Structure formats: structure tokens, C-alpha cells
Amino acid sequence: xxxxxxxxxxxxxxxxxxxxxxxxxxxxxxxxxxxxxxxxxxxxxxxxxxxxxxxxxxxxxxxxxxxxxxxxxxxxxxxxxxxxxxxxxxxxxxxxxxxxxxxxxxxxxxxxxxxxxxxxxxxxxxxxxxxxxxxxxxxxxxxxxxxxxxxxxxxxxxxxxxxxxxxxxxxxxxxxxxxxxxxxxxxxxxxxxxxxxxxxxxxxxxxxxxxxxxxxxxxxxxxxxxxxxxxxxxxxxxxxxxxxxxxxxxxxxxxxxxxxxxxxxxxxxxxxxxxxxxxxxxxxxxxxxxxxxxxxxxxxxxxxxxxxxxxxxxxxxxxxxxxxxxxxxxxxxxxxxxxxxxxxxxxxxxxxxxxxxxxxxxxxxxxxxxxxxxxxxxxxxxxxxxxxxxxxxxxxxxxxxxxxxxxxxxxxxxxxxxxxxxxxxxxxxxxxxxxxxxxxxxxxxxxxxxxxxxxxxxxxxxxxxxxxxxxxxxxxxxxxxxxxxxxxxxxxxxxxxxxxxxxxxxxxxxxxxxxxxxxxxxxxxxxxxxxxxxxxxxxxxxxxxxxxxxxxxxxxxxxxxxxxxxxxxxxxxxxxxxxxxxxxxxxxxxxxxxxxxxxxxxxxxxxxxxxxxxxxxxxxxxxxxxxxxxxxxxxxxxxxxxxxxxxxxxx
Amino acid sequence: xxxxxxxxxxxxxxxxxxxxxxxxxxxxxxxxxxxxxxxxxxxxxxxxxxxxxxxxxxxxxxxxxxxxxxxxxxxxxxxxxxxxxxxxxxxxxxxxxxxxxxxxxxxxxxxxxxxxxxxxxxxxxxxxxxxxxxxxxxxxxxxxxxxxxxxxxxxxxxxxxxxxxxxxxxxxxxxxxxxxxxxxxxxxxxxxxxxxxxxxxxxxxxxxxxxxxxxxxxxxxxxxxxxxxxxxxxxxxxxxxxxxxxxxxxxxxxxxxxxxxxxxxxxxxxxxxxxxxxxxxxx
Numbered sequence: 001x002x003x004x005x006x007x008x009x010x011x012x013x014x015x016x017x018x019x020x021x022x023x024x025x026x027x028x029x030x031x032x033x034x035x036x037x038x039x040x041x042x043x044x045x046x047x048x049x050x051x052x053x054x055x056x057x058x059x060x061x062x063x064x065x066x067x068x069x070x071x072x073x074x075x076x077x078x079x080x081x082x083x084x085x086x087x088x089x090x091x092x093x094x095x096x097x098x099x100x101x102x103x104x105x106x107x108x109x110x111x112x113x114x115x116x117x118x119x120x121x122x123x124x125x126x127x128x129x130x131x132x133x134x135x136x137x138x139x140x141x142x143x144x145x146x147x148x149x150x151x152x153x154x155x156x157x158x159x160x161x162x163x164x165x166x167x168x169x170x171x172x173x174x175x176x177x178x179x180x181x182x183x184x185x186x187x188x189x190x191x192x193x194x195x196x197x198x199x200x201x202x203x204x205x206x207x208x209x210x211x212x213x214x215x216x217x218x219x220x221x222x223x224x225x226x227x228x229x230x231x232x233x234x235x236x237x238x239x240x241x242x243x244x245x246x247x248x249x250x251x252x253x254x255x256x257x258x259x260x261x262x263x264x265x266x267x268x269x270x271x272x273x274x275x276x277x278x279x280x281x282x283x284x285x286x287x288x289x290x291x292x293x294x295x296x297x298x299x300x301x302x303x304x305x306x307x308x309x310x311x312x313x314x315x316x317x318x319x320x321x322x323x324x325x326x327x328x329x330x331x332x333x334x335x336x337x338x339x340x341x342x343x344x345x346x347x348x349x350x351x352x353x354x355x356x357x358x359x360x361x362x363x364x365x366x367x368x369x370x371x372x373x374x375x376x377x378x379x380x381x382x383x384x385x386x387x388x389x390x391x392x393x394x395x396x397x398x399x400x401x402x403x404x405x406x407x408x409x410x411x412x413x414x415x416x417x418x419x420x421x422x423x424x425x426x427x428x429x430x431x432x433x434x435x436x437x438x439x440x441x442x443x444x445x446x447x448x449x450x451x452x453x454x455x456x457x458x459x460x461x462x463x464x465x466x467x468x469x470x471x472x473x474x475x476x477x478x479x480x481x482x483x484x485x486x487x488x489x490x491x492x493x494x495x496x497x498x499x500x501x502x503x504x505x506x507x508x509x510x511x512x513x514x515x516x517x518x519x520x521x522x523x524x525x526x527x528x529x530x531x532x533x534x535x536x537x538x539x540x541x542x543x544x545x546x547x548x549x550x551x552x553x554x555x556x557x558x559x560x561x562x563x564x565x566x567x568x569x570x571x572x573x574x575x576x577x578x579x580x581x582x583x584x585x586x587x588x589x590x591x592x593x594x595x596x597x598x599x600x601x602x603x604x605x606x607x608x609x610x611x612x613x614x615x616x617x618x619x620x621x622x623x624x625x626x627x628x629x630x631x632x633x634x635x636x637x638x639x640x641x642x643x644x645x646x647x648x649x650x651x
Numbered sequence: 652x653x654x655x656x657x658x659x660x661x662x663x664x665x666x667x668x669x670x671x672x673x674x675x676x677x678x679x680x681x682x683x684x685x686x687x688x689x690x691x692x693x694x695x696x697x698x699x700x701x702x703x704x705x706x707x708x709x710x711x712x713x714x715x716x717x718x719x720x721x722x723x724x725x726x727x728x729x730x731x732x733x734x735x736x737x738x739x740x741x742x743x744x745x746x747x748x749x750x751x752x753x754x755x756x757x758x759x760x761x762x763x764x765x766x767x768x769x770x771x772x773x774x775x776x777x778x779x780x781x782x783x784x785x786x787x788x789x790x791x792x793x794x795x796x797x798x799x800x801x802x803x804x805x806x807x808x809x810x811x812x813x814x815x816x817x818x819x820x821x822x823x824x825x826x827x828x829x830x831x832x833x834x835x836x837x838x839x840x841x842x843x844x845x846x847x848x849x850x851x852x853x854x855x856x857x858x859x860x861x862x863x864x865x866x867x868x869x870x871x872x873x874x875x876x877x878x879x880x881x882x883x884x885x886x887x888x889x890x891x892x893x894x895x896x897x898x899x900x901x902x903x904x905x906x907x908x909x910x911x912x913x914x915x916x917x918x919x920x921x922x923x924x925x926x927x928x929x930x931x932x933x934x
Binding site: 190191195197199200210213214368369511512537541542543544563577579581582584585591592593594598 | 699700712713714737738739740742744745746748750753754755756757758759764767768771806807808814817821836837838839840841842844845848849863864866867869870889890903904906907908909910911912913914915916920923924
């Protein structure tokens with residue numbers, strides 16, 4: 001793992017080199033070929049195209065050669081796919097017949113692309129008048145019955161398959177203009193298109209360089225599905241007799257021939273129908289594989305796996321914490337370890353997490369992205385998703401162990417024991433129901449009461465979150481973000497929970513609204529005695545509402561203290577660094593104090609202190625072995641062996 | 652705090668109005684806003700969502716049409732420029748967006764993204780582009796080899812550094828920074844702010860710094876403008892506004908922002924709640 005370094009002022013940045021950086025920049029093709037179905041369908045299509053092009057070289061017989069001695073034979077060494085009613089070799093006829101079919105498909109696809117790509121991009125990117133004109137034309141194209149027009153064209157142009165396929169391409173372009181337009185509309189909103197405009201790039205250049213590449217994936221998927229559909233049309237027309245006149249071979253024509261002889265020679269339908277089915281299937285599967293590869297392409301997700309066990313495996317000694325379990329705590333988390341991935345091969349993303357929450361207490365779980373704070377919060381409710389699980393430790397809620405609980409067991413806890421509100425209240429609300437109905441539903445889930453009683457309690461809950469009762473009849477799109485968060489809180493209160501997990505509840509809100517929500521949480525905690533675990537990255541929010549704070553860094557708890565103590569005398573270098581980098585106390589004109597470096601991703605966690613690489617106090621001892629949590633008395637603890645160096649008192 | 656405030660302003664916004672039309676409704680996003688930015692000055696634009704701060708930035712960049720008023724950049728009225736002249740502005744007026752994930756084209760290498768505006772209509776630049784890229788990537792704290800990689804390989808803070816490098820490629824006079832640090836972690840936010848401040852001092856840039864976070868804006872800005880519903884409610888020296896806000900809205904904004912100090916925050920909260928109560932608003 002090479003690291004590159006650069007310097008700006010005092011801050012050094014180490015770029016993370018992903019384990020498979022080649023894989024990430026790999027194009028669509030390489031991703032496609034890595035999928036079994038993608039690879040198989042691509043190979044099948046290549047073989048069909050190649051054998052069609054080379055038919056005159058590889059075909060064992062002349063496709064028109066008749067031999068009345070060997071009519072309607074089953075496959076043999078001489079005739080691999082048998083012979084037809086005139087004794088012609090079926091394999092050779094298929095090989096030659098494919099040319100007509102594939103060329104027809106190609107013509108239709110090319111015509112469709114020539115029309116739909118420019119028009120779709122112009123329509124989506126330029127909008128305005130061009131867009132409305134193009135859309136009217138598209139509406140017209142889509143309202144035309146394509147089969148009838150195609151048959152009419154065949155009648156006018158003397159059964160010309162070329163004219164028919166051009167017509168198919170033109171008529172299909174309407175739908176594709178719409179597909180490309182909507183892909184482009186999405187890309188147009190992207191900020192990099194805005195940046196390109198600010199840079200003075202012309203419209204044409206932006207469309208070709210930045211918009212088209214994003215639409216390319218969608219385009220390839222559609223092309224391959226369209227090819228499959230066109231193949232059906234082309235062979236269908238040949239089946240109806242619009243193909244090349246006999247005796248020239250064509251796939252559709254061969255099917256027609258086989259169909260007329262189905263009683264005498266059922267085998268004949270197998271090669272001709274089979275090749276059409278295989279080709280259509282291959283195009284369809286290729287389309288599916290293309291779509292998947294395209295979605296993966298610009299995300300890191302698929303390269304995350306593997307080579308994980310090394311970093312987190314046996315040699316990592318578990319530090320067993322000495323934090324005695326506090327009696328009376330509503331929640332006690334001990335030595336919690338969480339992993340993602342297949343069973344036995346998990347990537348550990350959280351380890352050595354210990355904390356308690358007393359009844360009625362508001363505790364802040366503080367950390368930056370990648371610290372594991374949200375994963376820890378989700379694990380308390382058993383919401384780690386399909387691939388995540390608690391791999392060690394214990395979560396005691398009111399004395400009951402939650403680790404290993406069945407989903408039915410969790411149902412008894414969620415809502416009525418532990419409730420949760422999230423950062424995006426709008427996402428948590430169903431847009432198609434009135435908010436009152438959503439609260440009432442939560443009430444009825446927990447109380448099993450009548451509708452009338454639920455309605456009364458809904459009004460009570462709305463009052464509890466300081467909203468007037470008439471809000472109940474509004475839909476989520478009719479309320480503001482702050483109101484939505486209040487509704488989410490009302491829903492969470494429906495089960496009278498003992499503990500509320502609030503995951504960044506105010507991050508998406510304006511500061512004045514944030515202050516109101518924090519006031520509300522505080523008054524609810526005072527009125528109901530509910531404990532709150534507040535997950536946040538904002539020291540201001542912690543200072544406003546929490547009595548104690550738990551700081552996490554790179555998957556571990558690094559410090560626990562009362563909020564006053566933590567701000568005044570932080571006892572972990574990371575806590576100190578994070579507090580100092582807030583612009584609130586910074587001197588104007590002087591650079592802000594920074595920590596430098598980055599949070600290591602779970603697969604790069606060191607054996608020793610996770611923070612050592614960025615720590616100004618780090619010594620060799622820090623890097624040698626896992627650092628235990630040191631108990632400092634008064635409920636304080638820090639995962640640092642150089643606490644004596646951190647005696648600085650903050651103003 | 653008056654360093655560099657000499658000469659004629661680089662940007663003059665005079666009586667700017669921007670209306671958004673949604674269906675038959677017209678919403679006024681920016682309501683008769685005027686301000687100017689001197690060379691080498693940072694002007695902070697503060698407000699909550701719906702205050703019109705982002706729209707003002709977009710109007711200056713020519714990304715939204717204005718309804719009335721004038722925007723003068725280096726003395727010339729943007730509305731009167733020909734398309735060609737306006738394109739040329741890209742060399743002197745740049746942007747850094749909030750979202751470092753959507754502001755870089757995921758299909759292009761960093762090198763392509765940096766070089767594209769630099770090479771536009773300038774074939775002679777081909778000889779110097781590699782040096783320029785290496786210089787700027789180093790300046791923003793990345794290795795020159797970053798040019799060969801794709802955006803997906805960088806963290807949010809690194810992408811924001813790349814966006815800054817892209818903005819600097821053409822040696823602009825003015826950079827519109829639209830919430831450039833809001834999506835970043837606290838420790839990364841401090842680094843990016845230091846970088847912007849350092850680059851400004853070094854290159855004499857003018858910055859229009861748009862943010863909802865008063866403490867961030869105050870740290871980096873010389874002067875501040877506070878916006879509410881598209882209108883300017885207060886303007887003046889950044890430190891003065893931060894320590895002694897005059898307009899009730901600015902006062903409410905400052906009172907609502909929690910400070911990272913529990914003792915001070917407790918006092919502030921009590922003062923805020925008392926003020927609320929005296930106005931008869933329930934807590």
C-alpha cells in the first residue's frame with residue numbers, strides 16, 4: 001500500500017490507495033466480462049456474429065445444395081444439425097441465413113441511434129422550445145401502430161427487408177429519445193455540469209464530454225434489449241415470407257419451413273427456433289449484465305470486500321475492558337464488536353465499544369464520518385442490514401441481552417423500548433399518507449386501541465411536540481423540515497420508549513429550527529424521563545443538550561466523560577484535536593488548528609492505537625499493542641497511554 | 652481587516668432581483684440585493700435555507716437568469732456581454748460547490764477535469780498543462796499523480812481540494828464558494844478553510860463565501876452580508892456583526908447556533924429562551 005503525501009501549511013494529506021484501484025477505474029467492458037452471465041452472453045453473441053461473417057469459409061456445405069437421398073435426417077457426423085426436406089445441410093443454411101438477420105438488426109439499431117441520441121440529448125440538455133418540439137414528434141411516433149406501418153412499407157417497397165428495418169428503427173426511436181432525455185435530465189443537475197458551464201465550455205462540448213458518457217450505460221442497455229426485440233421482428237417478417245425468396249436461407253424462413261413439416265420432422269424446428277431463442281436470450285442477458293455493470297461502475301461498493309481477514313484476524317488481541325456494568329443503567333454496551341461481510345470472514349468496523357446510559361440521561365455519541373457511531377447506534381436496534389452483525393460483546397437494555405435476539409424479539413423492543421429518529425425526517429414519512437394517520441398507525445401498533453382512542457393520543461403527541469392538532473391532516477410535502485422532524489419525534493414517542501436514539505437529528509435543519517428541536521428534545525426528556533442517545537458530529541449540539549459524551553474514532557470508543565469535563569480538559573489527543581478545529585474559538589487571520597491525515601478505513605486499522613498516525617504525542621509504545629481504556633475516575637476514561645502529556649486546560 | 656481593499660471593486664451587484672417561476676406562481680428568491688467585492692477581499696453571505704444566498708452565487712456565475720438589476724464583473728455588465736465574452740469570463744471567475752461528490756464528473760480522470768477548461772480554445776496551453784496541474788495539485792496538498800485517478804478514489808475532503816485546484820487552473824480573480832465546507836467533517840473542514848485562506852493571501856483572490864454557518868463565515872470573511880428571505884438585513888465588518896449583531900434576525904441566528912462550550916452554551920440558551928418567553932412565544 002503506497003501512500004502519497006503533499007504539504008500545505010501544517011497539514012499533510014495521505015491519499016488512500018484502494019486495494020484494487022485498477023478495478024475501480026476499469027471500464028464498463030471489464031466489469032461486464034467479470035460477470036458470468038455477461039461473459040457468457042457476450043461470447044455467444046461474438047460467436048454468432050463471427051460465424052455469420054465467416055459463413056462462406058466455415059460452412060461445411062453450400063446452403064443451396066440439394067441431395068434427395070438424405071432428406072430430413074437427424075444430426076449425424078456428416079450433417080451436425082441434420083438436413084431439411086430437400087436434403088440441404090441445416091447448419092450451413094443457419095450460418096448463411098444469419099447474415100440477413102444480423103444485418104437487419106444492425107440497420108434498425110443504427111437508424112434508431114442516429115435519430116434518438118442527438119435528439120434525446122438536445123431535448124434533455126437544452127430544454128425549452130427544442131424540448132417541446134421534439135417531445136411532440138416523439139408522441140406522434142409512439143402513437144403510430146408500428147406493425148401496420150412496417151407491413152405497409154413492405155408492400156410499397158416491394159418486400160424490401162432493408163426498408164422494413166429502417167422503418168422499425170425510425171419508429172422505435174421515439175421511445176429511446178425519451179429514455180435518453182430522462183438520463184440526460186438527471187446528469188444536467190449535476191454540479192460538474194455547472195462547473196463546466198462556469199469554465200466557459202460550450203454547450204456542444206458539455207453535451208459530448210460530460211453528458212453523453214453518463215448516458216452511455218443506459219444507451220448500451222437499451223441497444224442490447226432493442227436488438228433482441230428487433231431480432232424477433234426481423235425473423236417474424238421472414239417467417240411471414242417477407243425475407244429473401246426461397247431457396248435463399250433465412251432464420252425466419254427456416255422456422256416457417258420447419259413449422260409446415262412439424263408432424264413429419266419435429267427436429268427441424270429445434271436448430272432454427274433454437275438459434276433465434278439463444279440469440280434473443282443472449283442480447284437480453286447482455287442488457288441485464290450491462291445495466292448492473294454500469295451501476296457499479298462509479299461506486300466503490302463492489303471493491304470493498306476481501307483481504308479483510310488479514311487485518312482483523314486472530315493476531316488482533318481483544319482488549320477486555322474493566323468497565324464494571326452499572327446497575328440501574330437503561331442501556332449498557334460492553335466490548336461491542338460489529339462486522340460486515342460473510343459469516344466468519346467479517347470486516348470489523350466497530351470494536352471495543354463500551355458505554356452506559358442512565359435513565360433520563362442525554363448522552364452524545366460523537367465522531368466524524370468513518371468513526372462507527374451510526375453503525376453502533378443501528379446495532380442497538382438490530383438494524384445492521386443483511387450483511388452486518390454483532391460479532392462480539394453485549395448490549396444490555398433494561399437488563400435484557402439484545403445481542404442474538406430474534407427479529408420477533410426485537411419487535412418487542414423497537415418503538416416501545418428503544419425508538420429512533422434519523423437525520424432525514426422527510427424520508428421517514430410516507431408521502432402518500434397524512435401525517436396524523438402515520439402517527440395514529442404507530443399508536444395503534446403499540447397500544448392496540450380503537451381508532452378514536454388513537455386519534456386522541458395522536459393529538460396529545462402532536463401537542464407534546466408543540467404542533468397544533470390541525471397539522472395531522474397535512475401530507476408530508478405540505479410541512480417544513482423542522483415540522484417533519486417533530487412528526488418523526490411524535491411517532492417515536494407513540495410507544496413510550498425508555499431510550500430514544502437520535503441519529504444526527506438536526507444536521508439537515510437550519511440553525512434556528514435546530515435550536516427548537518433541541519429545546520423540544522430537552523423538554524421531552526425532562527417530562528417523560530426518557531433517555532436519549534444523540535449521535536452527532538457537532539460539538540455545539542453536544543454542548544447544548546448532552547450531559548455526557550462518548551467519543552469514537554476509527555471504530556473504537558476513545559474517550560468518555562461528562563460534557564463539561566470533556567470540553568475543559570479533554571483526555572484524548574483526538575478529542576482535543578477535534579475540539580480545537582472548531583472555528584468558534586479560532587483567532588481571525590490565523591490558520592485553524594488541524595489534525596492532519598485521515599481516519600483510516602477499517603481494513604487499514606493498525607494493531608496499536610488507531611489514532612497514532614495522526615497524533616502529535618505518539619511514540620513507539622502506541623503502535624505496538626492495542627491500547628486499553630484507562631479509567632480516570634469520576635466516570636472518565638480515555639484510550640491513551642500519554643494522558644499525562646494532555647494536561648492542557650482549554651479556555 | 653482592510654488589507655487588499657484597494658482599487659475599484661472586482662464585482663458589483665446592484666439591485667439584483669431573481670424570480671423563480673414554478674407553474675403560475677412566481678417566487679422572489681433574491682429581492683433587491685446590492686453589494687460589491689474588492690480585489691483580495693472575502694465577502695461572506697450568510698442566511699438559512701430560502702434566504703437566496705445560493706441563488707445570488709448562481710446569478711453571478713450566470714447559471715440562473717436574473718429578473719432585474721445589474722451584475723458588473725471587472726467593470727463590465729454581465730447581461731450586456733456577448734456569448735463569446737461571457738465564455739471568456741470562465742478564466743477569471745470560478746466556483747467551488749458544496750457537494751464534492753457531484754461536482755466532479757465521475758467518468759473523467761482528475762487530470763481531464765483539471766485540463767479541460769485550461770485547454771479550451773488554447774492549443775498552446777498543451778505544452779504547459781501538465782506542469783500547471785502538478786503545481787496546483789501540490790498546492791492543494793495532493794500528489795501530482797492524483798491526475799491519473801478517478802473521483803471515486805478520493806475522500807470528500809480530497810475531492811474538495813481537487814475542486815479548488817480546478818477553480819485555480821485558470822488563475823481566476825474571483826471564486827464563488829457555495830458552502831464549500833458544509834459537507835465535510837470538522838477536522839477536514841478546518842483544513843479546507845485554511846487552504847482557501849492561504850491561497851487567497853498568496854494569490855490575491857476575491858472570494859464570495861456562501862454559508863449557513865456564521866462561525867465559519869466569520870473566520871474567513873472580511874465583511875459579512877446577512878440575508879433573510881432574499882433581502883439583506885445586515886451588512887458590515889465580520890467581527891463586528893459576530894460580536895454585536897444589530898438586526899433581530901442576525902441576533903436570532905447567532906443565538907440559535909450552539910457554541911462548542913457547554914458553560915457558555917448554557918448561558919446563551921437561557922438568554923435565548925428568556926428572550927423567546929418575553930415575546931410570548933412558547934418554548
